[in-house]
Amino acid sequence: MSPLSDLEQQRLAKAERIRQRGIDPYPPRVKRTHTTQEAIVAFEKAGEDDELTVSVVGRLMSVRTMGRSTFAHIADGSGRLQIYLRQDDLGQETYEFFDRDFDLGDFIGVTGTLFRTRTGEITVRVQNFEMLAKSLHPLPEKWHGLKDVETRYRHRYADLIANEDVRQVFITRTRIVSALRRFLDSRGFLEVETPILQPIYGGAAARPFVTYHNQLHQNLFLRISFELYLKRLIVGGYERVYEIGRDFRNEGVSYKHNPEFTQLEFYWAYADYNDLMDLTEEMIATVAQEVLGTTRITYQGHEIELAPPWRRIPLRQAILEETGIDYEAYPDAESLLQAIRNYGGAAEPKATRGKLIDPTLTNYVEAKLIQPTFLYDYPVEVSPLAKKKPDDPTHVERFEFFIGGLEMGNAFTELNDPVDQEQRFLEQRQAYAAGDEEAHPMDEDFLLALRYGMPPTAGWGMGVDRLTMLLTDQSSIRDVILFPHLRSKD
RNA sequence: GAGCCGCUAACUCAAUGGUAGAGUAUCUGCCUUUUAAGCAGAAAGCUACAGGUUCGAAUCCUGUGCGGCUCACCA
Numbered sequence: 001m002s003p004l005s006d007l008e009q010q011r012l013a014k015a016e017r018i019r020q021r022g023i024d025p026y027p028p029r030v031k032r033t034h035t036t037q038e039a040i041v042a043f044e045k046a047g048e049d050d051e052l053t054v055s056v057v058g059r060l061m062s063v064r065t066m067g068r069s070t071f072a073h074i075a076d077g078s079g080r081l082q083i084y085l086r087q088d089d090l091g092q093e094t095y096e097f098f099d100r101d102f103d104l105g106d107f108i109g110v111t112g113t114l115f116r117t118r119t120g121e122i123t124v125r126v127q128n129f130e131m132l133a134k135s136l137h138p139l140p141e142k143w144h145g146l147k148d149v150e151t152r153y154r155h156r157y158a159d160l161i162a163n164e165d166v167r168q169v170f171i172t173r174t175r176i177v178s179a180l181r182r183f184l185d186s187r188g189f190l191e192v193e194t195p196i197l198q199p200i201y202g203g204a205a206a207r208p209f210v211t212y213h214n215q216l217h218q219n220l221f222l223r224i225s226f227e228l229y230l231k232r233l234i235v236g237g238y239e240r241v242y243e244i245g246r247d248f249r250n251e252g253v254s255y256k257h258n259p260e261f262t263q264l265e266f267y268w269a270y271a272d273y274n275d276l277m278d279l280t281e282e283m284i285a286t287v288a289q290e291v292l293g294t295t296r297i298t299y300q301g302h303e304i305e306l307a308p309p310w311r312r313i314p315l316r317q318a319i320l321e322e323t324g325i326d327y328e329a330y331p332d333a334e335s336l337l338q339a340i341r342n343y344g345g346a347a348e349p350k351a352t353r354g355k356l357i358d359p360t361l362t363n364y365v366e367a368k369l370i371q372p373t374f375l376y377d378y379p380v381e382v383s384p385l386a387k388k389k390p391d392d393p394t395h396v397e398r399f400e401f402f403i404g405g406l407e408m409g410n411a412f413t414e415l416n417d418p419v420d421q422e423q424r425f426l427e428q429r430q431a432y433a434a435g436d437e438e439a440h441p442m443d444e445d446f447l448l449a450l451r452y453g454m455p456p457t458a459g460w461g462m463g464v465d466r467l468t469m470l471l472t473d474q475s476s477i478r479d480v481i482l483f484p485h486l487r488s489k490d
Numbered sequence: 491g492a493g494c495c496g497c498u499a500a501c502u503c504a505a506u507g508g509u510a511g512a513g514u515a516u517c518u519g520c521c522u523u524u525u526a527a528g529c530a531g532a533a534a535g536c537u538a539c540a541g542g543u544u545c546g547a548a549u550c551c552u553g554u555g556c557g558g559c560u561c562a563c564c565a
Contacts, residue, residue, distance in 0.1 A: 006534065007516060010516070062525075062526085064525060064527050064528095065527095066521055066523090066524065066528085068522045069521095069524085070522090071523075071524045072525095073525080088522075104516095117525090118524085119524075119525075137500080140500080140501050140502085141500085141514050141515070142526070144502040147502070148501085150556070150558085204565065251563065252563045254563085358565070362564080383565090400565070488556095489555075489556060
């Protein structure tokens with residue numbers, strides 16, 4: 001800890017003076033009859049003439065002292081309430097105790113009667129008060145709030161104290177997660193939990209974090225997806241399962257990437273990717289309606305309508321429309337690479353054909369997909385866990401969906417042919433050997449599970465943080481994650 | 491990983507080579523219905539850190555740290 005500032009020294013001295021009065025500045029219990037909002041509601045119900053006495057608690061957010069009377073605002077979890085202290089109510093000694101030893105940021109409990117001030121604000125006329133917790137560090141500035149983004153992220157509590165809009169964003173986030181759960185629960189999906197520490201990672205194309213178990217002398221990976229475990233549960237006989245939890249990917253940080261992020265995945269036996277598109281539209285529209293009361297939202301200045309139906313176009317067509325490149329016209333990686341370069345794009349020279357197509361989508365198409373859009377039918381090379389189209393073995397029954405220029409999620413008809421799956425893993429192994437660090441590793445136990453037999457199944461995944469960005473109109477993922485990853489300061 | 495921008499009092503910001511300032515918060519007075527309360531006064535800084543140039547550096551140069559944006563990376 002750095003040495004205490006003068007302001008902190010002053011507050012510490014006040015805490016000591018309080019102790020010398022025989023008062024604990026951090027008492028263990030408190031009397032509370034109403035939240036601040038309950039007090040306001042009770043007053044409005046009771047009628048102005050009733051003597052309504054309440055005990056309310058909260059953090060001192062502002063103090064206006066005018067000689068022998070003082071107005072202040074306290075904030076609790078429900079909102080704010082004004083309190084009013086008068087020397088002729090409290091006595092000189094007690095009044096001066098407040099004036100001298102209470103600071104902005106302190107938690108205070110007050111008991112008094114409610115009244116309405118001359119300017120109309122419902123206010124507690126304080127009969128007695130007590131210190132609930134002394135604050136030693138000064139609050140951010142009351143008018144401009146806390147703006148420094150680094151401080152806001154590193155000391156999120158200060159951000160939440162100072163910036164009500166930030167507090168609201170995270171309340172909305174919680175409501176979004178609740179609405180997602182309600183949606184799936186009401187359709188018979190079973191919420192489950194699967195391992196975060198995994199001996200083999202998989203289910204996505206990403207580099208993992210590695211950790212070590214001391215007793216087992218074993219390397220473990222933090223999961224990059226839930227996919228392979230959830231499909232094992234479908235093998236086991238559950239027909240509808242989902243999980244909401246944290247994924248970890250060892251890759252760059254950006255406005256839409258945090259190393260740990262919240263994912264929702266569900267698996268649905270006897271359904272296919274067409275059913276998933278229908279359910280996706282319904283889910284997102286339902287969540288928006290429940291959380292925001294509308295399906296029409298504004299994201300970064302764009303008006304977006306989330307109600308079904310959404311646009312559905314093949315990936316091939318989307319790339320063709322945006323770039324003029326029909327990747328089907330280029331049967332090998334060399335010719336496709338040349339086409340991308342002719343368009344003015346940069347691409348990895350040694351990439352496979354599939355690995356050329358995917359960045360083309362990301363770089364040139366994704367940002368244009370403002371209204372909700374499904375892009376469907378992806379190249380098989382970049383989709384090792386998805387089922388091939390019956391009439392076209394070079395493509396799989398897979399879609400990604402985009403809103404506000406953000407990739408929100410990914411889904412497909414699951415590959416349940418264990419022989420085909422093994423073949424795909426072997427191809428991924430070759431890709432890894434050729435330098436693709438994100439190639440999917442072989443998972444023998446997963447193959448064994450498929451050999452037991454998995455019914456036709458559709459699987460789906462979505463970034464909950466990105467959905468929250470969309471529904472709270474935040475441009476950075478750090479503003480929807482309470483404690484986003486930052487580099488350590490020494 | 492690269493480029494650009496930023497880091498000044500607890501907070502929000504000024505000061506572009508010549509004595510580091512303001513508002514809020516704090517402290518001291520005055521003030522019993524205020525609400526960004528008001529009035530008067532005071533205190534508060536290793537200008538992120540380390541070097542360099544200069545008679546003189548918050549300011550110019552180099553390096554380091556952290557952050558933001560853009561790019562790269564990234565289902």
